[in-house]
Each structure stands twice: as structure tokens, then as C-alpha cells.
Amino acid sequence: MNKRIVTLAITMSLGAWAWNLAAQQRDRPPGGTRGGGADPALFDAVTLPKDDAEKNILAVLSDMDRTQRRGNMTVPEQDGRILRLLTEAVGAQHVVEIGTSVGYSGTWFCLGLRRTGGKLTTYEIDAGRAAQARANFKRAGVEQLVTLVEGDAHQEVVKLDGTIDLLFLDADKEGYLDYLQKLLPKLRPGGLVVAHNMNTRQADPAFCKAITSDPNLETVFLNLQTSGISVSVKKR
Numbered sequence: 001m002n003k004r005i006v007t008l009a010i011t012m013s014l015g016a017w018a019w020n021l022a023a024q025q026r027d028r029p030p031g032g033t034r035g036g037g038a039d040p041a042l043f044d045a046v047t048l049p050k051d052d053a054e055k056n057i058l059a060v061l062s063d064m065d066r067t068q069r070r071g072n073m074t075v076p077e078q079d080g081r082i083l084r085l086l087t088e089a090v091g092a093q094h095v096v097e098i099g100t101s102v103g104y105s106g107t108w109f110c111l112g113l114r115r116t117g118g119k120l121t122t123y124e125i126d127a128g129r130a131a132q133a134r135a136n137f138k139r140a141g142v143e144q145l146v147t148l149v150e151g152d153a154h155q156e157v158v159k160l161d162g163t164i165d166l167l168f169l170d171a172d173k174e175g176y177l178d179y180l181q182k183l184l185p186k187l188r189p190g191g192l193v194v195a196h197n198m199n200t201r202q203a204d205p206a207f208c209k210a211i212t213s214d215p216n217l218e219t220v221f222l223n224l225q226t227s228g229i230s231v232s233v234k235k236r
């Protein structure tokens, strides 16, 4: 082969190799670790039980999700996990829930409250659902953590004593503002107001305005593509 052609081919190969190397260096994130390309399955985190009691509670939650979800409007599992996480994160001693239904989200709260040493007060207007919730709390072994108040929460919450660390609103959507006005004074600084079904279809605009225009609150919205959750912290 002609010596000049061989030299040209070698020069071009070396050039291409050097160019690729430079591109790789340029795209590498600071710190040297290459990111990207993670298997989506790596993001399928599930709750891993830490002890037998937690294993039992998770089994009851899974059964409730399979057999009692329909017609009872319980939160999706992912939202339940967020509620438990928030409970533990703020070290909640007192969680107040408006809208118990059959106790699904309440049982997620109890997973966190077992660790913080706290208690749940939960309100339900429907006697049938309240009875079902009591049975579910019992078989999950968390009934000693729960006070279930049966009746109209709009009237019942004014009788509530003590401070609240986390307030969860998941009952009549048009009632959220009234619950907020009645219970925000009882929320401790650093405490959270968490509201469910905060999407454009279901959320009450007056409530949205109240939690986004009060300088004493810092509000973010999560899971907007699914059920929609607002989380507001009462500033210290």
C-alpha cells in the first residue's frame, strides 16, 4: 500500500480517538462519576419491614388495598408511604386526620407513630366506615395509638385539646378551608398541613389560595399527575 495513504489512515484514526476521548471528558460530571443509564427498576423502592410488627402492619395494609379500596376512597399506597415518611421526619407526637374512611391512611400514619411515640386522632362521619376502621386498626395491632372520633368533623374538631404536629385533610374538599381555619392555630411551629386530592379537578380554589398566600406557610405540591398532595409547613 502507498506509504502516504497508510500514514493518512493512521493520522485520521488517532484524530478520531482523541476527539472521542475529549468528548467523554467534557460530558463527565464533576467528581468523575458517570451518571445516567440507571435501570428504571432501581427506582421501584418498596417499604421493607424492620421488625415483625411492621411486617404485620404492612400485610394488613396490603390486604386493605386489595379488598377494601373500592368505594372507600382510600389514598394510593405511594401517598400512604409519603404520610408515614412525613410523620417520622417531623417526629410527630400528634397527628390529626380528617376523613378516616376504613383506616388505610391512618394505618400508614401509625407505622410512623410507632417510631415517634406519637398518637393519631382521626375523624369519620360514616358509622359503617368507622366500624371497619376500628377493626382494621385492631388487626394491624395499632388500636392503642388511635382515637377515632365519630361525627361531623366540622363540629368535633373545635373540642380538640393540645397541639398538632401534622394535620391531614382528606374529607369533604369544600370543607378544607374551614378545617384549616379551625386547626391552624393548634398546629405547632414547624408542623405540617397535608391535604389530599389537591389537583385541578378536585381542589377548592379558596383553600389553595389560603395555603399559598399566607406568609406564615411554605407550601409545595406533590404527585400532581396522580392524586395531588399539598404539604405546608408552619414557619417557626
Ligand SMILES: C[S@@+](CC[C@H](N)C(=O)[O-])C[C@H]1O[C@@H](n2cnc3c(N)ncnc32)[C@H](O)[C@@H]1O
Pocket (backbone or CB within 6 Å): 072, 073, 074, 075, 098, 099, 100, 101, 102, 103, 104, 105, 106, 123, 124, 125, 126, 129, 151, 152, 153, 154, 170, 171, 172, 175
Ligand atoms: C377520601 S375518604 C378518606 C380516606 C382515608 N383518608 C384513607 O386514605 O384511608 C373521605 C372520608 O371522609 C369522610 N367525611 C366526609 N365528610 C366528613 C365530615 N364532615 N366529617 C368527618 N368525616 C367526613 C367520608 O365519610 C369518607 O369516609
